[in-house]
Amino acid sequence: MKSLYLATTFAAAIACLLTSLLIFARRKSGERSRIILACIVLFSVANYITRFYALSNGEVPELVISAPMLLLAIFMVISYIMYPIEVISPGYLNTWRIIKLYSPLLFLVLIYNVLKIFGVAFPPFHSLLEMLPHFTRIDVWFRIFLVVLVFTPVVLIFMVPYTRRYNNTDRVWMMKYTICFIVNTIAYIIILISDHLIIKTLYYYVSVGCSIYIAYMELFERLIKQQESNSAETTNEYSKEPEYIEEAEEKTNSLCERVVIHMRRTSDYRNPDISLNSMAASLYTNRTTLSKALRELGYTNFNAYINSLRIEDFINRVKNERIYNYQDIFYNVGFRSRSTAIRNFKQYTGKTPSEYFNK
Incomplete structure (x- = not known):
């Protein structure tokens, strides 16, 4: 049985390594969600390799x-x-929000080290069942508290903020991911309760299976459904705006016009991860030709064009919807941070948002 456990540990490490490399190799230009997922699976590889060694x-x-x-x-x-979080709300995660997300863990690490400094011993236990008879010890209470916290972050998935105009998935994908996440967490709780070799071996199959299924959803389900959804939206737009389309078709249909029409129809500038490469791919052209078209439209570069659309959208939303929570609107129109948005707003209008709207 020990040989099977050893072989399973090695196989789990190899499977996760290949999965991580595949996700990273299939990353789209400017999309951080796949890079984040690849790194997460790679963390599992490091854990498996350490145990195998x-x-x-x-x-x-x-x-x-x-x-x-x-x-x-x-x-x-x-x-x-x-x-x-990155899938549902692209660009929501910045440095400060990531620090806030990990802050409870940093606090727990601090408590653990303080306890050790004050002489609290952490004797080895093989399972929760073995540890429970010693529940009066402070180290046992601390570990039980950590076990509870392992499962509670699952509910945070349901608190992920959705963007109003742009997201990469739907509720069905979110539910499937949550179920997969819960199954993996429950399997981990089970091996905490029992230290039996068979249970630990089965856990690797469950854990690796969940990682591979999440990778499958990322590579083959989520983007396919998104493309189908986008196609349906495009069809609806054509049916809703026949006069607009006919007018566009009567023109020479140059790349400049295609850029303007594409942005009006899709509002892709609200995607904080939009890049020159991704936009060129959407318009079936290359980045050199697209850059030239943007210069013909009067913009010095791609970023200047995208930021101008975001600022115009921001101004229209504040005026029409009378929403004065500037940070939320900046986020919804595609900016990653408030400081970047205000800097671009001032470059575009010559004023800060408060000065502009108070006028």
């Missing part, structure tokens, strides 16, 4: 119920929450 050398790997392993589990759970 210890087992191969006859050493005992870190027990799953130990405080460091539980802290690592919380780190992985939080990391798996980052991925759907």
Whole structure:
């Protein structure tokens, strides 16, 4: 049985490594969600390789119920929450929000080190069942608290803010991802309860299977459905605006006109990850030709064009909807941060938003 457990650990590491490399190789230009997912799966590889190396050398790997392993589990759970956040709300994650997301973990690591400094011992236990008879010990209470926290971040997925105009998926994908995430977490809780070798071996199959299924959803389900949805929206736009389309067809249909029509119809500038390459691919042209067309429209570069559309959208929304929470609107029109948005707004209008609207 030990040989099977050792072989399973090695196979899990190889499967996750190949999955991570495949996701990274298939990343789209400017899309961070695949890069985040690839890094998360790569973290699992590091954990599996470490355990395989210890087992191969006859050493005992870190027990799953130990405080460091539980802290690592919380780190992985939080990391798996980052991925759907980036999928559902592209560009929402910035440096400050990532720090806030990991801040509970940093606080727990601090508490763990403070306890060790004050002489609190963390003796090894093989399972929760073995640890429960010693529930009066502070180290046992701390580890039980960590076990509870391993599962609670699952609910954070349902608190992910949706963008109003742009997202990469739907509720069905979110539900399937959440179920997969819960199954993986429950499997981890089970191996915390029992240290039996068969259960630990089965856990690797469940964990790797969940990782591969999430990768499958990312590579083959989510974007296919998004493309179908976009196609349907495009069809609806054609049916709703026949006069507009006929007018466009009567013109020479140059690339400049196609750029303007495309942006009016799709509002792709609201995607914070839009790039010159991705826009060129959407218009079936290359970046050199697209850059030339943007210069003909009067813009010095791609960023100047996109930011001007975002600022115009921002101004229209504040005026028409009378919404004065500038930060939320800046985020909804495609800016990643408030400081970047205000800097571009001032370059475009010569005033800050407060000065512009107070006028």
